[in-house]
Amino acid sequence: MTQDHRAxxxxxxxxxxxxxxxxxxxxxxxxxxxxxxxxxxxRLFSPMENGFAIAGDYMSAASFLGISGLIALYGYDGMLYxxxxxxxxxxxxxxxxxxxxxxxxxxxxxxVAARMRERPVRxxxxxxSVTVSVLYLVAQMVGAGTLVALLLGGxxxxxxxxxxxxxxxxxxxxxxxxxxxxxTWIQIVKSVLLxxxxxxxxxxxxxxxxxxxxxxxxxxxxxxxxxQAFLAPGLRYGGDWTSRFDFISLxxxxxxxxxxxxxxxxxxxxxxxxxxxxxxxVWAIGLIGGxxxxxxxxxxxxxxIVGTAEVRASNAAGNxxxxxxxxxxxxxxxxxxxxxxxxxxxxxxxxxxxAVVAGITLAxxxxxxxxxxxxxxxxxxxxxxxxxxxxxxxxxxxxxAIGLGLLARDLNVAFLxxxxxxxxxxxxxxxxxxxxxxxxxxxxxxxxxxxxxxxxAMVLVALSPVVSxxxxxxxxxVDFQYFPLDNPGIVSIPLGFVAxxxxxxxxxxxxxxxxxxxxxxxxxxxxxxx
Amino acid sequence: MEVPDAAPPAAADVYLEVQRSAAFQEVRSRxxxxxxxxxxxxxxxxxxxxxxxxxxxxxxxxxxxxxxxxAMLAGLGQFLTTFLLTWAYTRHARLRRDRAALELxxxxxxxxxxxxxxxx
Numbered sequence: 340m341t342q343d344h345r346a347x348x349x350x351x352x353x354x355x356x357x358x359x360x361x362x363x364x365x366x367x368x369x370x371x372x373x374x375x376x377x378x379x380x381x382r383l384f385s386p387m388e389n390g391f392a393i394a395g396d397y398m399s400a401a402s403f404l405g406i407s408g409l410i411a412l413y414g415y416d417g418m419l420y421x422x423x424x425x426x427x428x429x430x431x432x433x434x435x436x437x438x439x440x441x442x443x444x445x446x447x448x449x450x451v452a453a454r455m456r457e458r459p460v461r462x463x464x465x466x467x468s469v470t471v472s473v474l475y476l477v478a479q480m481v482g483a484g485t486l487v488a489l490l491l492g493g494x495x496x497x498x499x500x501x502x503x504x505x506x507x508x509x510x511x512x513x514x515x516x517x518x519x520x521x522x523t524w525i526q527i528v529k530s531v532l533l534x535x536x537x538x539x540x541x542x543x544x545x546x547x548x549x550x551x552x553x554x555x556x557x558x559x560x561x562x563x564x565x566x567q568a569f570l571a572p573g574l575r576y577g578g579d580w581t582s583r584f585d586f587i588s589l590x591x592x593x594x595x596x597x598x599x600x601x602x603x604x605x606x607x608x609x610x611x612x613x614x615x616x617x618x619x620x621v622w623a624i625g626l627i628g629g630x631x632x633x634x635x636x637x638x639x640x641x642x643x644i645v646g647t648a649e650v651r652a653s654n655a656a657g658n659x660x661x662x663x664x665x666x667x668x669x670x671x672x673x674x675x676x677x678x679x680x681x682x683x684x685x686x687x688x689x690x691x692x693x694a695v696v697a698g699i700t701l702a703x704x705x706x707x708x709x710x711x712x713x714x715x716x717x718x719x720x721x722x723x724x725x726x727x728x729x730x731x732x733x734x735x736x737x738x739x740a741i742g743l744g745l746l747a748r749d750l751n752v753a754f755l756x757x758x759x760x761x762x763x764x765x766x767x768x769x770x771x772x773x774x775x776x777x778x779x780x781x782x783x784x785x786x787x788x789x790x791x792x793x794x795x796a797m798v799l800v801a802l803s804p805v806v807s808x809x810x811x812x813x814x815x816x817v818d819f820q821y822f823p824l825d826n827p828g829i830v831s832i833p834l835g836f837v838a839x840x841x842x843x844x845x846x847x848x849x850x851x852x853x854x855x856x857x858x859x860x861x862x863x864x865x866x867x868x869x
Numbered sequence: 870m871e872v873p874d875a876a877p878p879a880a881a882d883v884y885l886e887v888q889r890s891a892a893f894q895e896v897r898s899r900x901x902x903x904x905x906x907x908x909x910x911x912x913x914x915x916x917x918x919x920x921x922x923x924x925x926x927x928x929x930x931x932x933x934x935x936x937x938x939x940a941m942l943a944g945l946g947q948f949l950t951t952f953l954l955t956w957a958y959t960r961h962a963r964l965r966r967d968r969a970a971l972e973l974x975x976x977x978x979x980x981x982x983x984x985x986x987x988x989x
Contacts, residue, residue, distance in 0.1 A: 415922075415929075415940055415941075415944075418944050419919065419922060419944075422915075422918070422944055422947045422948070423915075423919070425947070425948060425951055426911065426915045426947060426951055428951070428955075429908070429911050429951055429954055429955070430908070430912075432955060432958060433904045433907060433908050433958060434904065434908060437962075552936075553935040553936045553937070556935075556936035556937070556941075557935075557936045560936065567930070567932075567938075568930070570930075570936060570938055570940070570941065571926055571929050571930030571938055571940050572922040572923065572926045572929050572930075572940055573926035573929075573930075576922075576923055577923070577926050583923040583924060586919070586923050587919055587920060587923055590915075590916075590919040591916075594912070594915055614967060617959060617962060618959075621955055621959055624951065624952070624955050625952075625955075628948055628951060628952060631948075632948060852885065853881035853882075853884065853885055854881075856881070856884040856885045856887070856888040857880075857881065857884040859888055859897070860884050860887045860888050860893060860973075860977060861884075863893070863896055863897055863900060863970060863973075864887075864893070864896070864970045864971075864973040864974040864977060865970065865971075865974045866887075866973065866974045866977035866978050866981070867977070867978060867981065
């Protein structure tokens with residue numbers, strides 16, 4: 340990478356930061372204080388705007404760079420990710436979006452706490468929401484650091500550390516000054532940039548092959564070094580049974596995790612009605628589906644044009660496949676076109692990371708202030724305004740994420756994202772579905788279901804090969820690996836459901852019929868919705 | 870923060886009454902009759918796809934036409950069914966559920982207005 344590439348990429352990136360800061364200033368003016376404003380952006384976004392913002396929250400750099408990279412390296416097996424990420428939206432659309440919009444106010448815990456004893460439920464759901472958000476946040480920060488080191492050719496350490504700190508500082512500024520309104524507009528701008536960049540690259544790839552997908556695939560298979568096997572599953576997950584089960588576990592986490600991600604759930608509160616929430620999910624499914632279809636073309640395009648061996652030589656995890664593809668499509672490393680396209684891709688990837696971390700920080704600061712602080716503070720203590728607490732929480736979460744991001748620098752980004760999904764599916768989804776659909780669900784069931792999913796998920800990860808016992812582990816020197824899979828989903832998700840059921844049937848208290856009636860009527864009709 | 874367990878507020882009776890009403894039962898059963906089979910369907914189709922891809926790669930590698938094999942068709946089929954189900958769900962909700970739900974919403978809010986614990 341030459342100096343020109345770097346200068347241009349930095350220029351574009353600074354322009355994006357300037358635009359987002361302008362949005363934050365604009366959104367923050369004269370709108371001090373109200374919780375509706377801070378957490379839900381005034382609830383008056385249109386379904387289309389919210390659909391773009393949801394897509395912006397969801398399409399992380401891990402998908403843009405990571406999935407196309409996996410396809411460039413392993414062919415078909417990379418595609419399996421995008422299918423899971425998309426099908427997950429049907430769970431959200433069918434079972435969650437409208438009902439959550441109707442019964443909640445700001446957070447996931449609102450929905451559950453409405454029919455249970457409030458304090459224990461809020462503490463449990465608040466804790467698991469913050470855990471999921473922090474895991475997801477760390478994944479994005481690590482991604483940002485890696486990206487800078489890769490794209491701007493920094494010599495690793497220092498550039499990476501400063502990027503993590505810079506990203507952390509920016510996300511705290513966006514969230515604590517701009518709240519949901521600024522965060523939503525940043526997501527929308529980022530979505531448009533990301534989709535625009537992806538469409539441009541896709542068109543260039545297809546032009547190179549004269550619109551002939553068949554030739555693209557055959558050429559990708561030819562340049563991959565694997566031949567026809569490149570176009571069928573098995574290159575990455577086809578080895579022993581452990582890796583097959585690992586993939587099934589990941590597949591389960593991907594499809595069930597989305598509906599438990601706090602920053603996705605909080606997006607439904609930014610529109611006025613359940614019907615608008617439904618229409619925003621439809622927009623999101625269209626945008627996300629189109630985006631993943633295009634990343635498949637980019638991945639195979641990178642294999643065909645750049646070559647799998649070249650991609651692997653640049654970055655073993657494949658994260659640089661799309662930037663390398665852009666360089667080639669623009670006319671090669673020494674051409675202006677190549678430099679411009681490369682810089683655009685780098686800037687789009689930065690924009691993506693910044694927007695995603697802002698969304699997650701907002702959701703977790705809402706969980707801290709609205710669920711944890713409101714339940715844990717001393718009754719007679721002076722009550723601070725909840726929004727003030729949320730702003731402070733954003734700063735605290737920023738500091739924690741920067742710290743963990745620096746510590747976890749060498750962990751695989753895709754693994755961290757998969758882990759966040761697994762925890763969301765184990766701890767958040769069972770309690771949410773039980774609350775919405777099960778008449779006999781009780782407070783004990785709710786609390787058990789959250790901890791019964793959260794604790795096994797975290798413990799199994801601690802005992803997995805990711806943490807110890809292998810050459811690529813976090814602590815390669817020691818061996819306390821007792822669980823063979825990287826992803827805990829296949830065990831911890833069923834445990835979350837079983838624990839919720841067990842807690843409910845062993846519960847001494849009878850389920851509250853009136854509260855259940857209220858939840859059911861409100862969730863399906865929207866009566867009393869804010 | 871906690872709601873006192875003393876005499877149940879009148880709003881609770883309203884919600885119980887609405888829940889038992891025929892109109893609400895109809896909305897609920899229309900929703901569930903669509904959502905539950907459809908969710909079971911797409912989840913089974915997705916898991917069948919994931920399990921087949923990981924356990925029977927030979928079947929998935931069988932060529933169909935040109936470079937396209939069974940695996941490609943199955944993957945694109947997942948995209949297609951997702952888009953189709955999205956369309957079917959919104960159509961069902963718009964035509965069979967929205968109007969009745971909205972009427973119930975106004976009726977319920979009318980009934981809870983002024984009751985203790987009700988939403989104004």
